[in-house]
Amino acid sequence: MPTRPSDSEVTTTRPTKIPKMEDSIDVVSASTATAPIPSYRPDAKERRYDRQLRLWASSGQKSLEQARVLLVGCNATGCQSLKNLVLPGISHFTILTDAKTTAQDVATNFFLHPESLGQNVADEAVKYLKELNPAVEGVANVQDPATLLKSEPDFFTSFTLALCCDVDPDLELSIADLLWQHSSTPGNRDVPLMSIRNSGFIGRISIQLREHCVIDTHPDSTHTLRIDQPFPELETYARSLDLDSMDSMEHSHIPYLVLLVRALCDWRDAHEGQAPSFEFRDEFKETLRKGKHKYDEENFDEAIGQAFKCWNTSEIPYEVESLLSRDNVKNITASSHNLHILLHTLGIYLQSHPLPPISPSLPDMHSSTESYITLQNMYKRQYQSDLAEYKSVLDKVLDSVGLPSGAVPVTEIESFVKNSGGVDIVNGSPLSAQRDVKGLTREAINEHFADPESENHLAIAEHLAILAAERYRTKHSIWPGTTSDTTADCQILEESIKEMSGLTALPGMAKEAIVEVVRGGFSSLPTTAAFIGGLVAQEAIKLVTDQYSPLDNTVIVDLVKSTTTAFKL
Amino acid sequence: MGANGLANGSSSLSGSNGLNGESSKRYASYLANSNRYEAVDRMLDRRGPWTDEQFVGGSEAKAFLRQKAKILVIGAGGLGCEILQNLALTGFSDIHVIDMDTIDISNLNRQFLFRESDVGKSKALCAADFIMSRVPGVKVTPYHGKIQDHAPDFYMQFAIIIAGLDSISARRWINATLVNMVDEENEDSLKPLIDGGTEGFKGQARVILPTITSCYECSIDMLTPPTVFPVCTIANTPRLPEHCIEWASVLEWPKTFKDKKLDTDDPEHIEWLYQKATARAAMFKIEGVTWQLTQGVVKNIIPAIASTNAIIAASCCNEAFKIATTCAPYLNNYMMYTGNSSIYTYTFEHGKRDECPVCGGEASLVRISKDWTLEQLVEHLKEAQEFKLSRPSLSSESGPLFWYDPPGIYEATKGNLDKLVFDLLGPEGGAVSVTDKALPAANLSLEIQFE
């Protein structure tokens, strides 16, 4: 669960009584520091951003501080999204719209004021959003977006990311097409686009991106212990221990990892080189249990608990393997993304190694300091040696595509080699394809919409209702639900969905989804705006920092049911 | 208080004197526009497909929301700032907020009602001022202090209570207080509690109807246990940088400073710990002690960002809106959100726990060894995940076994701590009732049996 105790409670959970241990070392001698230690106390900026640096570190922060975000349209949802990006410190935002502030805008958008009424809404919102963080630059562009798209398309491609909030469906598709064309041109940076719609309690976010490389998904664990395939130094060390003649203190502080490697070696020696298979698990655990000198040796208990690692074979992770088989990883050029080059190199490395380079990180385990540090250093040495080999392969790869050694920064190489299981590549699709009733949308209709039992049934129904509403808007120039005759609007959307889906009768909750979508009249309920604004910013941060896996590629928010449903179109 | 947001105008309706003619006209024209709440009105004038049959909507629902519904926000921090914003825009006009904290620079990356010039000021006061300056017609009443300083009467005045807290003890306290307040004869005594919490990219929102749905205490065993390092590891076999930091704060600080309490907000104190921990790490060849890590370990810092707070606070306020107006069914009763990989929510009904000390009625069975002393039982109640008490006082059917307070009973019963529970209760064990300040006015019933 996400909640953790407060500061005040932690003090009470800390042990208050210190048991006197006979084998304790002299703590006084431990505190006699020698040379003065530099402080590295955080500066004002680090203190301001402290709580977020603990999530995406200075590398993520640096990317954030270079990000330029464009918001087209200026409703409550768009401004809430920007608020959550200005606070953590993006470089720049521009709000593009020629709209004037209405009373409805003021009532739903916290970043407007009654005095904003009738003024350019972009000017007003920029003014109030900028107050949130003096380090962020904010600009209002009060031109008509459609005109600007024709006269100055480069304006749109000059951003890191574009958000479209409540933008006319046709205009939105034109902007999306422009960005897709731009991103598909070799040598150009990908400019992802997020399309945002909301109506009352219902909302939808769609992401268009060409390809997104995640350099750190932040997996739960980055350890690659490989107990089943110990590297030579580890095996030699484990074999060298004279377990029987050790004193009890030493014996009860051998790290469980070493105990397992040793037990595995002993087992193999006694079984013609065969590792224990799953069927022999009890027998194997019994040999560990017999090795105890005293019944309460915690390190042996840990070893028994982790014994499954001896018969679970370490393999190249499935996700890594599938990344290696991608065309743009197999075939690289001088302009390939660094992650493609690093993965390509890993593919070659794996031709002569059974597994990717080992990670230097170790979990904590019951052990003496000395044994633990000894073990940690062995893993670090192995990592350094794997890294050196990997780098020599990389140099050849770089050379083969005409890049100098050093074309990929050392920090990137090291972070990849330490955590090659923690990368990901997301393939996107153009917004126009997501809006067509073909391909994945067709599949979603057949699989989830036509089947009221499907767990995504309602979410797909809501998506189709929004899609039908967008077509309505294009045809009638207003959104459904904006006049008092909502029944007629529902009727029109029903017919539209029948036509899209090819179904003659609407299944399950489809009619209900339509009624709820029409009810809101595509206005911004402040709570829905804040909810979606939070999600948009979260995904924007992931896209900008290349950390954590982003939404791929659509989510429906239903705040009647208090649910979100993500799917790919 | 709070010059923030006032740069270009008034702080409330009454403060509009300073406006120039043009903006004053715009202000008046905004207030004159009866259609300005269109977005919210649509939800109240129109019935949704899942709206309850009892829903009347229209002017009655609007009047309750905008004139009658008095709502309390507990916490004016990361969640609190967002909650206040959302409630004000949704139409709640009588909002009260309570928080004992003052503003720190590390709050500014998400607590968006505060500015650098507000550092050191009261969160509750500052937040209330800001909301009133931005949203006309909303009254926010701030309380700078602890929730425990208010009697049940205080909580009785509200229609709904929303908690955006980072403290488990405060949550347990308000939960137990609201459950105890329920009087079956008086419908108004049942106060819906909406609770939000976040950590990094994760969070949860839940609706608690005291005595009817599962309460906060019912799910206390779902909390991640805090990382506690064994003292012998800290003292003798450190392996991680965290072990060295704990050594400095838990062992070295009290030894060096005797009576001076460690203040984790004082950078000089953190500096001292950092220096000590670094020296110790160097001696043991342990890498990775940094200033940030030192601060993180001793303050138990939880990563926090604006976007997660926005999502969870919005969910809490959305439930408050639905409860106050019945325009849509409210959450039954738990939504979990995880954003570190794509977007994922899990919405489910968390069940009541029969042996919940706050809302259940049944005794918890505790099986202990015959050689346990009463002190061991007391320690168990402090540590076990399903109890997590801080200062439990225990009584058997024949009277106090051990009480922390008042001093007279403490003196009279402390001798029992060394005695065996087996001897105190007899070979069959028996019922033990426990009180603790974590659970105001609630009794935890235990049924002790021997193994």
Ligand SMILES: [Zn+2]
């Ligand atoms: Zn309960």
